[in-house]
Amino acid sequence: MKKTVKKRESLILPFALVLTLILILSACGAKNNADQNSEENGQANLEDADWDEVEKIEDIGETEDLNKISESAAETESLCAVAYCGSRGGYADALDAFEHLRLSEKYPDLAKDISVYDTGGDEFYILAPSANAVSVTIEGYGMDDEGAVGPDGEIFYVGDGSPVVLLCNLSDLIPDTQVTVEDKDGNQLIFSPSLSLEDGKLYAPGTIDFTDYEWAALN
Secondary structure (H helix, E strand, O other): OEEEEEEOOOOOOOHHHHHHHHHHHHHHOHHHHHHHHHHHOOOEOOOOOOHHHHHHOOOOOOOOOHHHHHHHHHHOOOOEEEEEEEEOOOOOOHHHHHHHHOHHHHOHHHHOEEEEEEOOOOEEEEEEEOOOEEEEEEEEEEEOOOOOEEEEEEEEEEEOOOOEEEEEOOOOOOOOEEEEEEEOOOOEEEEOOEEOOOOOOEEOOOOEEOOOHHHHHOO
16 A cells, blocks of 8 residues: 655644634634635535535445545535544654554545645544546645734645545644635635534535544544
8 A cells, every 4th residue: 555644844823823813713703704704715616506405414325435425425516525534643643643543444445545644733534525526725724924814825735636635733723724626617615624613523614524423433
């Protein structure tokens, strides 16, 4: 099995910026801000998709075949299916953490050829782009010196729509990656995978959630 890891230095936010963010979240409500930003930034801009319906779908079957999961995503008109797979578990090396979680045992497709894209974070995600997707871009996301939140210009990955393993999110207050999935017609789905502070489940508007929560809880 070919295994590679792409890594950047961990994102350490200055204390003043973290304090500012906490105050903003407390005053305005983190989830409301996230929902509003999703609409403004085009996180789900396929014209014909019913995103309210897509977001409610949490199970697309018992299959662990990533190709079938991608096909199921296409049938729901979403451009990507996402699964949270557990935490880093204290492993400094991303591939050691990957082996510890037994991800290639649960999802055999990952045993063939896998690259783990590591931002220095603690949360493992599998991105399974829709069968209709033709490109996937993963870039850095965070807060700038003026307190504005958005892409930071650092590109981690550009691919053709194959499944990707992402290790991200050093903080549970703000995600540190932004994923853009595009189809052949130029429609895009833009999201930042993270876990909800309300119920601990995947928060990635517009995607299909294929997380096995019982399995992930053991990791």
